[in-house]
Amino acid sequence: MAWRQASIVGVGATRQGKLPDETPLSLAAQAFCLALEDCGIDKGEVDGLLTMPGTTSPEGAKNYLNVGELVGVNPRFTGSLTMGGATGGALVQIAAMAIATGMAKTVACIFADTARTGGSRFAAAAGGDDSWGVWGMFGNAANSAMGFRRHMALYGSRSEHLGWIAVTCRKHAAMNPNAVMRDPITLDDHQNSRLIVDPLRLLDCCLISDGAVCVIVTSPERARDCRKRPVAIWGMGQGHTTENLRLREWWYLPHQRDCVADAYRMAGVSPKDISVAQLYDNFTVAVLFWLEHAGFCAEGEGGAFVEGGARITLGGSLPINTAGGNLSESYMQGWLHIVEGVRQLRGECGERQVADAELCLVTGRGMTLNTASCLILGH
Amino acid sequence: MNDKPKAASIRPTINDVNRPFWDGCGRGHLLVQRCSHCGRLRYPAALVCPNCLASEAQWQPMSGRGQVFSFVVFHRAYHPAWEGKVPYTVALIELDEGPVMLSNVVGVDPAKLAVGLPVAVAFEAVDDSLSIPVFKPAG
Numbered sequence: 380m381a382w383r384q385a386s387i388v389g390v391g392a393t394r395q396g397k398l399p400d401e402t403p404l405s406l407a408a409q410a411f412c413l414a415l416e417d418c419g420i421d422k423g424e425v426d427g428l429l430t431m432p433g434t435t436s437p438e439g440a441k442n443y444l445n446v447g448e449l450v451g452v453n454p455r456f457t458g459s460l461t462m463g464g465a466t467g468g469a470l471v472q473i474a475a476m477a478i479a480t481g482m483a484k485t486v487a488c489i490f491a492d493t494a495r496t497g498g499s500r501f502a503a504a505a506g507g508d509d510s511w512g513v514w515g516m517f518g519n520a521a522n523s524a525m526g527f528r529r530h531m532a533l534y535g536s537r538s539e540h541l542g543w544i545a546v547t548c549r550k551h552a553a554m555n556p557n558a559v560m561r562d563p564i565t566l567d568d569h570q571n572s573r574l575i576v577d578p579l580r581l582l583d584c585c586l587i588s589d590g591a592v593c594v595i596v597t598s599p600e601r602a603r604d605c606r607k608r609p610v611a612i613w614g615m616g617q618g619h620t621t622e623n624l625r626l627r628e629w630w631y632l633p634h635q636r637d638c639v640a641d642a643y644r645m646a647g648v649s650p651k652d653i654s655v656a657q658l659y660d661n662f663t664v665a666v667l668f669w670l671e672h673a674g675f676c677a678e679g680e681g682g683a684f685v686e687g688g689a690r691i692t693l694g695g696s697l698p699i700n701t702a703g704g705n706l707s708e709s710y711m712q713g714w715l716h717i718v719e720g721v722r723q724l725r726g727e728c729g730e731r732q733v734a735d736a737e738l739c740l741v742t743g744r745g746m747t748l749n750t751a752s753c754l755i756l757g758h
Numbered sequence: 759m760n761d762k763p764k765a766a767s768i769r770p771t772i773n774d775v776n777r778p779f780w781d782g783c784g785r786g787h788l789l790v791q792r793c794s795h796c797g798r799l800r801y802p803a804a805l806v807c808p809n810c811l812a813s814e815a816q817w818q819p820m821s822g823r824g825q826v827f828s829f830v831v832f833h834r835a836y837h838p839a840w841e842g843k844v845p846y847t848v849a850l851i852e853l854d855e856g857p858v859m860l861s862n863v864v865g866v867d868p869a870k871l872a873v874g875l876p877v878a879v880a881f882e883a884v885d886d887s888l889s890i891p892v893f894k895p896a897g
Binding site for chain 1: 769801802808827828831833837839848852858859860862868872890
């Protein structure tokens with residue numbers, strides 16, 4: 380039996396891209412208003428506020444105070460969390476648990492960032508006091524590239540496989556009016572894009588964006604009276620490895636497999652039941668790994684699964700990242716993946732709508748490939 | 759040239775926990791902590807054993823031999839210290855004794871590098887007080 384003890388009723392996403400006239404707070408307010416409008420819930424009903432501080436919100440874990448003061452919400456339940464790209468899913472989970480236990484009735488989850496305009500660098504030396512910069516190990520691309528190189532060596536996967544993921548996400552973004560990158564690309568474009576950290580190329584990397592997202596979660600009872608068709612949370616999972624070098628299998632992120640397996644168990648479903656997936660894509664290779672971890676193909680078969688792109692696009696067995704993802708829609712660190720999951724299940728996606736979308740898997744991952752969260756959304 | 763990444767302007771953050779490792783590098787030894795309680799090797803250096811939480815440990819010399827576990831080639835410099843050094847190679851090295859280290863593989867064309875390549879440690883002196891362990895293809 381699926382869990383279904385909390386529902387997503389409102390989603391709001393601001394304009395995305397380069398927004399030099401905005402600040403994290405101005406964007407947060409817009410996203411909150413859009414999500415309230417989306418569900419028809421009055422601000423006074425929001426008694427929970429969970430936030431993820433953006434890269435340009437230096438207050439960090441006190442971000443909830445700034446956002447709460449901004450929008451005039453004095454919550455019974457609140458906090459901020461920093462798990463990188465796993466945070467959006469994790470906060471929706473915390474909101475759902477708060478609602479299920481009665482600690483809150485309606486929770487707004489908000490992320491706002493001006494990483495593009497603010498010139499945020501995602502290139503710090505990883506590993507903290509491991510002093511990885513001593514060996515020139517910088518930036519998020521390198522960790523993912525390290526994982527893919529080993530995958531290539533063990534399983535014969537190739538850069539072209541990643542190219543099909545990039546091409547497919549761009550194809551989907553072209554059908555999304557709010558996507559930042561809408562010009563189609565070809566496999567050749569991908570192969571001819573410059574190497575950043577070999578084996579990853581420019582078109583393997585996500586965007587850096589300004590924007591904000593709000594997701595409103597409430598009880599199934601309250602959800603029945605909202606403006607749009609509610610989306611129930613069927614299953615949730617998390618998995619983390621805090622160790623990097625010390626864990627030999629860190630490169631393959633086995634915690635991601637555990638994260639999705641837990642969500643399947645909670646939802647009472649299996650990979651074949653999933654109609655559409657929004658898989659966290661800070662780099663193309665992340666999608667390839669998720670496909671394996673979520674059981675859509677066996678370990679090592681991600682490359683063959685995405686070859687040609689037919690399986691992972693509209694009409695395929697598993698359309699992924701139907702709004703374009705972090706790669707082509709906008710880099711809201713996975714928050715837009717939740718939004719797109721909700722919209723697909725509501726049937727709001729126009730030409731990129733997946734026919735008969737019944738269950739959507741949404742995944743997130745972050746930090747030095749340490750954190751993972753997962754939602755299974757349905758009716 | 760990409761085979762001499764000296765990283766002169768980036769120094770490790772040396773503290774009481776990892777100082778023996780870096781001191782060992784200065785003397786040409788690759789030292790890794792072995793827990794005095796459960797016997798596990800642990801790298802990077804840590805205050806307590808992540809297995810049994812005991813704090814006592816000995817510093818054990820490694821053979822310095824291992825193999826390339828995975829590697830990447832940087833085509834972009836993310837820090838001024840590495841400008842002019844791209845493309846350069848960063849690898850995960852699995853030591854014969856088990857620990858996995860992050861390091862550079864030098865003295866080999868990145869195009870000829872491969873997962874599984876046998877390597878051996880070498881120490882590149884940055885100055886009198888700092889030597890950095892890197893790896894070369896094992897003869």
